[in-house]
Amino acid sequence: MTQQDRRRIAAGLAERLSYAEIARRLDRPTTTITREVARNGGPAGYRPQQAQEATIRRARRGTPAPVRAVASPGGTTEQELVDMAVGAGMPRTAARVHHDLMLSRDGRRTAAELARRLSVSPASVSVAVNYLVQQGYARRERDPRRRRDIYVIDNDAWYHSVLISRRQTLETVRATMTLAETFGLDSPVGQRLSRTAAFLERVSLDMIESADRWRPLLS
Structure with missing residues (x-):
């Protein structure tokens, strides 16, 4: 995606266009626009220049550490489950965060725990969680004693x-x-x-x- 594309996305958001309409104008899949906005501050915080710079930084850092290839009794590995989510349109880091929350005992992790377990930056965790919250896959809770957010996935x-x-x-x-x-x-x-x-x-x-x-x- 070019910087000009990102400027057009920002303009579309300012006009309160739907992701589908922005995608149509750019001749791109709606999921591409959804991921781009979710990765870079959401509809209210999207800035084309910052999005361009963040993309360049991510490219320089390279891909995150892989998910463990632990097989389930049916033969499916954790990596395959993440890949399936990515194939369905979920950003990879968001898929990894979602998967890790699903496998946690009580469905709860802090940002620090997720960053440490997945070997990604806290900023990447924040972007991933923003996407999951926007899509309804997780929610935030506040720990008043430690003044930190806890990310939760539950049955609903x-x-x-x-x-x-x-x-x-x-x-x-x-x-x-x-x-x-x-x-x-x-x-x-x-x-x-x-x-x-x-x-x-x-x-x-x-x-x-x-x-x-x-x-x-x-x-």
């Missing part, structure tokens, strides 16, 4: 992540319908886009109905 995390995913899908639906209307609902392009929006909306509604129905399994 998956339910909340479904709710957030649904909201993001509905943003895509709205953006797609707006574009369909721009082309004209009677035009071939408008019809294609409106059918896409209808499909995504129906899937989104089914998703939340299913999540509500099966939520007791998490209790």
Whole structure:
């Protein structure tokens, strides 16, 4: 991603455009925009110059230490689970933090614990946790005695992540319908886009109905 791309992302955020609309204007996948913003301060704190400099620093540092290749009884390793999450669109450090929280005894870690266990910087942990919180995979709690944040993953995390995913899908639906209307609902392009929006909306509604129905399994 170029510095000009990052300036256009910042401009889109300032206009309160959805990630899907920004991605369309840059001709990039929505997940690319989501990861870029999450890694670099979130929607309110995104700055193109700082994002460019942070990318250069990450490239110089190289990739983080690998996850242990510990096999489960079914033969799947921890590394494979992280790779699956990355393949689904989650930033790698966020996937590693999420995985480590899942494997902790009580689903809780401090930033210092995560940085030490994963051999990454506290800043990288902060960016990763911001992404996980935004996506509903984890939450922050404050330890008033030690004045530090504790990052938590609990049974309801998956339910909340479904709710957030649904909201993001509905943003895509709205953006797609707006574009369909721009082309004209009677035009071939408008019809294609409106059918896409209808499909995504129906899937989104089914998703939340299913999540509500099966939520007791998490209790």
